[in-house]
Amino acid sequence: MSDEAQRTARAATPGSAAAFAPEVEAAIARVRNEVARLHGELVRYGLVVWTGGNVSGRVPGAELFVIKPSGVSYDALAPGNMILCTLDGEVVPGTPGSERGPSSDTAAHAYVYRNMPEVGGVVHTHSTFAVAWAARGEAIPCAITAMADEFGGPIPVGPFAIIGDDSIGRGIVETLTGHRSRAVLMQNHGPFTIGKDAKDAVKAAVMLEDVARTVHHAREAGPLIPLPQESIDRLYDRYQNVYGQAGDVSR
Ligand SMILES: [Zn+2]
Numbered sequence: 001m002s003d004e005a006q007r008t009a010r011a012a013t014p015g016s017a018a019a020f021a022p023e024v025e026a027a028i029a030r031v032r033n034e035v036a037r038l039h040g041e042l043v044r045y046g047l048v049v050w051t052g053g054n055v056s057g058r059v060p061g062a063e064l065f066v067i068k069p070s071g072v073s074y075d076a077l078a079p080g081n082m083i084l085c086t087l088d089g090e091v092v093p094g095t096p097g098s099e100r101g102p103s104s105d106t107a108a109h110a111y112v113y114r115n116m117p118e119v120g121g122v123v124h125t126h127s128t129f130a131v132a133w134a135a136r137g138e139a140i141p142c143a144i145t146a147m148a149d150e151f152g153g154p155i156p157v158g159p160f161a162i163i164g165d166d167s168i169g170r171g172i173v174e175t176l177t178g179h180r181s182r183a184v185l186m187q188n189h190g191p192f193t194i195g196k197d198a199k200d201a202v203k204a205a206v207m208l209e210d211v212a213r214t215v216h217h218a219r220e221a222g223p224l225i226p227l228p229q230e231s232i233d234r235l236y237d238r239y240q241n242v243y244g245q246a247g248d249v250s251r
Pocket residue numbers: 124125126189190
């Protein structure tokens with residue numbers, strides 16, 4: 001743990017409502033609400049089964065993030081049982097939900113937050129069609145305009161990595177750094193998506209499964225027509241910069 005993280009963790013004691021500065025407490029509460037609510041989107045779009053999958057969100061202005069607890073049913077997820085962690089992936093003791101373990105993917109989320117400061121949200125699922133591409137270790141080719149709009153090109157494959165150390169996080173960061181795509185297919189495992197906030201990362205997870213399904217079905221029926229790079233570039237630029245704010249699902 002960094003000095004800052006240790007100080008942050010020590011400051012949070014059970015029953016102490018003012019463990020953090022008021023503006024940090026307010027930010028934590030907002031992120032708890034948002035992350036708890038966004039888990040419902042994973043269910044709504046059919047991206048998860050049982051207790052699998054997880055969403056996390058960075059707490060703006062603090063070296064903290066909020067993530068789903070481990071092994072809790074989606075129906076029982078609420079702001080009060082989301083888990084507050086330091087950027088080292090350590091649970092902040094004495095905070096709501098801290099008696100329970102965080103998602104088993106917490107180390108990967110933490111690694112992304114430490115190494116990609118622009119990232120405010122991370123999502124992991126085992127959504128069916130994205131995992132099917134990951135099982136083949138095959139990038140999803142950019143053959144439809146929706147992919148060019150949202151991801152700016154193909155969805156890349158990340159290395160095969162086993163849970164338990166930093167290797168998943170490292171694989172995500174190495175694959176997505178400098179890449180337009182907010183989604184990576186970790187080989188033989190499944191997708192991780194990132195975004196400017198948790199909602200943006202959830203949107204990427206939903207859109208990823210949609211394009212993974214479409215391109216899968218398209219290729220089953222015949223060869224794909226790749227989009228020319230110039231068209232991909234124009235579509236991506238228009239969607240991200242002209243058409244509306246990236247991540248705004250209301251447009
Ligand atoms: Zn997984």
